[in-house]
Every structure is written in C-alpha cells, then in structure tokens.
Amino acid sequence: MFTAGMLHDLGRLLYALYFKDELGQALKEVRSSGININQAEENLGLTHAEIGAYLALRWKLSDILVNVIRFHHQPQQAGEYVLAASVVNLADSLVKQLQIGWSGLGETTKIVIPKVLGLDVAAVKLIAQELQEEKENIVSSWSEIIN
Numbered sequence: 848m849f850t851a852g853m854l855h856d857l858g859r860l861l862y863a864l865y866f867k868d869e870l871g872q873a874l875k876e877v878r879s880s881g882i883n884i885n886q887a888e889e890n891l892g893l894t895h896a897e898i899g900a901y902l903a904l905r906w907k908l909s910d911i912l913v914n915v916i917r918f919h920h921q922p923q924q925a926g927e928y929v930l931a932a933s934v935v936n937l938a939d940s941l942v943k944q945l946q947i948g949w950s951g952l953g954e955t956t957k958i959v960i961p962k963v964l965g966l967d968v969a970a971v972k973l974i975a976q977e978l979q980e981e982k983e984n985i986v987s988s989w990s991e992i993i994n
Contacts, residue, residue: 848934851915855935858899885920896920922961933961941975947982
C-alpha cells in the first residue's frame with residue numbers, strides 16, 4: 848500500500864514531462880472554468896491515471912499497483928483491487944482537502960468515504976486531524992532546517 852500511495856500519481860509526472868502542451872491546456876481550463884484537473888484531463892481524452900497505469904504495466908509492476916494507479920479516482924471500477932484503490936482514493940482526497948502537495952489543481956471535492964473501507968465519518972475526521980497535526984510538524988521541522 849505504501850508503494851501504491853507513492854506511485855498513484857506517477858502519470859502527473861509523465862504528463863509534465865511528455866505532454867506539456869496538453870497539461871498546459873488542462874491547467875488553463877482549470878483556471879478558466881473552475882473544474883478540477885481530473886475533469887480537465889478527461890476532457891482532453893487522456894488522464895494521468897491512464898498514463899501512470901500504462902507505464903506501470905510497461906514496467907511489469909504487479910497487477911495491484913497497475914490497477915490502483917489506474918483506478919485511484921474510480922476505486923469501484925478496480926475489480927478485485929477495489930479495497931486497495933479505495934484506500935489510496937481516500938488518502939488522496941484527504942491530502943487534497945488539507946492542501947498537502949501540489950496546489951493549483953482546481954476545486955477540492957467533497958471527501959467521499961468508500962463504503963468498502965467500513966469507516967464512518969468520525970473515524971475519517973480523526974485520521975484527517977492526525978494528518979493535519981503531522982503536516983504542522985513537518986512544516987515546522989523543515990522551517991527549522993531552512994532557517
């Protein structure tokens with residue numbers, strides 16, 4: 848799961864390296880229309896999830912990694928890997944909501960808790976609170992190093 852979490856947005860890097868014009872067009876659409884980057888990529892006909900899954904397949908990574916990368920925005924379509932894709936989907940949603948990582952990707956969406964995880968809202972709020980506290984510790988630690 849750690850590896851899946853680290854690689855799930857591999858396609859974003861590939862977009863930036865090999866599809867610069869398309870990424871620029873998608874980001875322009877995000878700014879002008881207020882949609883999120885995933886919707887803008889879909890409008891172009893090629894998503895970072897598809898690009899990342901393709902590379903994972905070419906690298907002969909495991910089926911679970913290929914499917915989590917491919918379906919981390921639609922975990923219900925991940926077949927036998929629905930649980931793993933749901934974990935990454937929820938983690939991805941939480942870090943976006945807490946503004947951890949790359950910003951400028953458009954509107955944040957409401958966090959949807961995949962039913963397959965068996966978590967209630969209180970549990971997810973506790974996870975988010977712990978993640979927020981960890982974010983503050985990381986920022987504080989880096990600030991001390993940089994200063």
